[in-house]
Amino acid sequence: MxxxxxxxxxxxxxxxxxxxxxxxxxxxxxxxxxxxxxxxxxxxxxxxxxxxxxxxxxxxxxxxxxxxxxxxxxxRNTGFVIDLPHKRDLEDNDLARKQKLLSLNQSAVSDLAALVERHNIDCDWSLAGKYQGAVGERGLKYLNHYERLLCDSGYPYKRLDRNELEPILGTRHYVAAIYTANTALMQPAxxxxxxxxxxxxxxxxxxxxxxxxxxxxxxxxxxxxxxxxxxxxxxxxxxxxxxxxxxxxxxxMLPVMTFASMTRTLTDQEMTLFSRAPHHFGLTPADHAGTTVRLTPGRQLIVRNQYRFVPRYHDNLAERKRIRQGHRESFDARYPSLSQVPFIATWGGACGLSRNxxxxxxxxxxxxxxxxxxxxxxxxxxxxxxxxxxxxxxxxxxxxxxxxxxxxxxxxxxxxxxxxxxxxxxxxxxxxxxxxxxx
Ligand SMILES: Cc1cc2nc3c(=O)[nH]c(=O)nc-3n(C[C@H](O)[C@H](O)[C@H](O)COP(=O)(O)OP(=O)(O)OC[C@H]3O[C@@H](n4cnc5c(N)ncnc54)[C@H](O)[C@@H]3O)c2cc1C
Incomplete structure (x- = not known):
């Protein structure tokens, strides 16, 4: 071989x-x-x-x-342990299948929570839930569709508008978001x-x-x-x-890389943007090709976006400068008052998709x-x-x-x-x- x-x-x-x-x-x-x-x-x-x-x-x-x-x-992922089935699975008309997926994912969340507690694993584990956010018209279309899927599945959620989101996310960038409560956030490494x-x-x-x-x-x-x-x-x-x-x-398999950048720890002054407790959150994009954002309990902001097909599982490191620049633009669009806050790390990771x-x-x-x-x-x-x-x-x-x-x-x-x-x-x-x- x-x-x-x-x-x-x-x-x-x-x-x-x-x-x-x-x-x-x-x-x-x-x-x-x-x-x-x-x-x-x-x-x-x-x-x-x-x-x-x-x-x-x-x-x-x-x-x-x-x-x-x-x-x-x-x-090296963004640290969401998500109970909800993937959007493609949510779109499946087979309600029984969706229910199985949901209950398996929920079991993963509770298994991990139990291990974190039993072994005292210091990984910022928190059942903080997640926001699914829309920036513009395209995002709203996806968000509305997602809301219909949640309704059809009988899954509880809360919809928030720009004004409600601002004190949580520290930005007026999002026109709307849907909050679901049973996703855990953690420090993956x-x-x-x-x-x-x-x-x-x-x-x-x-x-x-x-x-x-x-x-x-x-x-x-x-x-x-x-x-x-x-x-x-x-x-x-x-x-x-x-x-x-x-x-x-x-x-x-379709090996695909996606990328994230992390800021330094925000100062007390910079944290005033996030006035509503718990002062940390995770947001995934309504349109899956959009940007994931996290504010960690350690007060660092993370953005994740962009995909590359990597048949040999690795990207061209020289391209990272361009990827980081893309992250900077996404970050500055959301947090213009933090444009001087540097990224301390930009990394990529490869995961697996399949055509179906x-x-x-x-x-x-x-x-x-x-x-x-x-x-x-x-x-x-x-x-x-x-x-x-x-x-x-x-x-x-x-x-x-x-x-x-x-x-x-x-x-x-x-x-x-x-x-x-x-x-x-x-x-x-x-x-x-x-x-x-x-x-
Ligand atoms: C930037 C980014 C953000 C993401 N965000 C999320 C998220 O928030 N939530 C989520 O659920 N998923 C997320 N993902 C996807 C998630 O990370 C993967 O789905 C998950 O890691 C898959 O876990 P796994 O154990 O199956 O595979 P992997 O994590 O890929 O583990 C496979 C392991 O096998 C080892 N290995 C491979 N070949 C060999 C060999 N020949 N010999 C010995 N060891 C070998 C590798 O080193 C690796 O450690 C993200 C991924 C990336 C890159």
Missing amino acids: SQAILPRDDNCNGWYQLLDTPAPARRLSGTEKTDWLVIGAGFTGLAAARSVAELRPNERVILLEGLRVGQGASG ALVRGLSESLPSNVELYENTPVASLTRHNGKWYATTPEGEVQATNLLLGSNIFSQEFGFLKHR YTAFFGKVGDSAWMSGIHQSVGAARGTISGKLLAELATGQNSSQLADMLAISGKPALNPPEPILSIGVSMRMKQAAWASRSEL
């Missing part, structure tokens, strides 16, 4: 930079034999490793992460690090230990790493888009299971699907597992290159142009 393309995220993740320097990584060396090998320590892999270790307390679980925990996409530090004792985590090749023979999985090898009876893949490097769901907006959950081979391609909302979906993947692999029966199997599907096959790259990039450019007023 050829050498896999490995994760090599940039070193600019603002969330990660806020954390203390971790103890040196424990790297794998030599040959290890294990009952369970989990690849990838993001939301999915961490939940899968925890769950399988709890279900099989007498078995050995090895979790391999190519980077340090928190440096992958799970540690702190959360995943805390989750990795509180794994059951039968899980061994090796970081900076990328799996370069994965083969199966004589009824075992063999994972080769730079300094060692793992021989495993069972394999759980939490490596998301990188799983196709091992031949799983090949040509069915379908996530994958299930068996991918002999003694091998995978969950991934969570359509950019993997904090909740990765967490609950990782947990249930372990249930599936160990032959459990639960109503949640039945629901997860019922809502999962097969990501659509991609057209061949170069049609794929040209098509996806053109579509993203068109969407960015059409949504420029919401950026």
Whole structure:
């Protein structure tokens, strides 16, 4: 098998930079034999490793992460753990399916809340809810549609106008927003690090230990790493888009990067813009190609927008200056009085979409299971699907597992290159142009 393309995220993740320097990584060396090998320590892999270790307390679980925990996409997102189904799923007429999705996501929010509390994970966890905001006519059209979908699903929400939003968001930029209460906000790098530090004792985590090749023979999985090898009876893949490097769901993923910038801590004077408690919030755009904004409990503002198709999972770092400039313009449009406040970090992260907006959950081979391609909302979906993947692999029966199997599907096959790259990039450019007023 050829050498896999490995994760090599940039070193600019603002969330990660806020954390203390971790103890040196424990790297794998030599040959290890294990009952369970989990690849990838993001939301999915961490939940899968925890769950399988709890279900099989007498078995050995090895979790391999190519980077340090928190440096992958799970540690570099905008920190929303969203209970509501993704917009595409909300548009589905099948009310029972939506209900399953909602209850699975809600379970992820409460599972994570329980872990944060039990293990005292310092990650600014807060059930703060989220605003879905519209800037102009285009955003309003999307927002009105979203409101209809919420009504049809019987989901509670509150609609706010510009005047009501101003003291919360610190800006008159938004014409309207819809608030839903059951989304949690958190510091993602702190959360995943805390989750990795509180794994059951039968899980061994090796970081900076990328799996370069994965083969199966004589009824075992063999994972080769730079300094060692793992021989495993069972394999759980939490490596998301990188799983196709091992031949799983090949040509069915659309690896896409999106980008965020974070300011320094705002001063007391600057914070007067945000006069209404709790003085922190999360806002996602009504038009998905718009801008996400967060004010953290640590008084830092974050903006996230722009997408790039990245078939090799990485962007051109030289482009970051342009991306940061785009963030600056979005920021200044919202907070002109803070235009002197610098960004201290701009970073990107790669996550997985599929052409038919379908996530994958299930068996991918002999003694091998995978969950991934969570359509950019993997904090909740990765967490609950990782947990249930372990249930599936160990032959459990639960109503949640039945629901997860019922809502999962097969990501659509991609057209061949170069049609794929040209098509996806053109579509993203068109969407960015059409949504420029919401950026
Ligand atoms: C800027 C940004 C903002 C986002 N905002 C949100 C948000 O607010 N809420 C939300 O729900 N989602 C958000 N997302 C998406 C979210 O981050 C992903 O959906 C989520 O991280 C997927 O989790 P995962 O565990 O499945 O995969 P990942 O987080 O991608 O984890 C996979 C892990 O596998 C490791 N790996 C890969 N290959 C190998 C290998 N060969 N050997 C060993 N390890 C390997 C990687 O290093 C990585 O750590 C955002 C993403 C970005 C980039």
